[in-house]
Amino acid sequence: MPELPEVETVMRGLSAVLTGRTIARAETRRAGLRWPFPELLAERLSGRRVEGFRRRGKYMLMRLSEGESVLVHLGMSGRMVARPPGTDPMPRIAPQGAFSDARGAGDGLAHEHLLLETEDGWRVGFQDPRRFGCVDLIPTEAEDSHKLLAGMGPEPLEEGFTPAALSAALKGKATPIKAALLDQGVVAGLGNIYVAEALFRAGISPRRLAGTVPGARAERLVPAIKAVLTDAIEAGGSSLRDYVRSDGELGRFQDRFEVYDRMGQPCPRCPGPPACPGVQRIVQAGRSTFFCPRTQR
DNA sequence: AAAGGAACCTGTTGGC
């Protein structure tokens, strides 16, 4: 689910709520997600003040007092939802004889694996049905040398991400540009949605070999990536299935998709059939790719 | 070394 714009949106929402507050209590409800939680995670979070937040690619870092950071990845279905004091949904009582989850289905609490509670009663839950997410607790000074962050490519919205830098990363690559852009070592934070949308904006076929992109095409691709990410952040991300903002609101960028999840629909840049058959769906490396075969070369 | 596919999970959707 969450790509860079969704993580950025969630992080901003959490920052507004948590920065400056102190975690009074934390609770883990299972041993871990993709990997086991750190030893004594809940105990170690309790009593810490939240100093601030940072994002790196699709990872979120919550800086705590005493020089440690919580590293979070939302995986495919992860959410972090902040609930104001006194607003926690009441656990529903299961109907007599019914087989249902005592926490109640549909509100996400059935899959809330980690809960933080501030001194003044805010509750922040990490919910992740598929459990592809992860959480770690690491020294703040060693954030960038963490195994999961080391080796990541440039931040696409920072100045260092230039056509020259992207060209250097793609040079000689024999893989399709679609796959290369999903590689977090090439550029950080892109996923299936925004790769499709950026390639459409740049007029580049997802099947084109990455090694043929450096040069004029990279000059178009870098601004396209920056623009689509900026637009998506401004819209609060894309809500398809699981993603919500930290305040529970939906993102709006899904209404502005030009190709993603639009198989068969008219391409916004084309006159329609017979000149253009509309948005096509193909499978690359086991994942759906959407593109316009007429304008993307 | 680099590229492709399987695996990790649960929930939803669409076809028969």
Added chain:
DNA sequence: TGCCAACAGGTTCCTT
């Protein structure tokens, strides 16, 4: 209506 297969925003690990 019901069942089952296919598919979903990601990443790592294992084969080629």
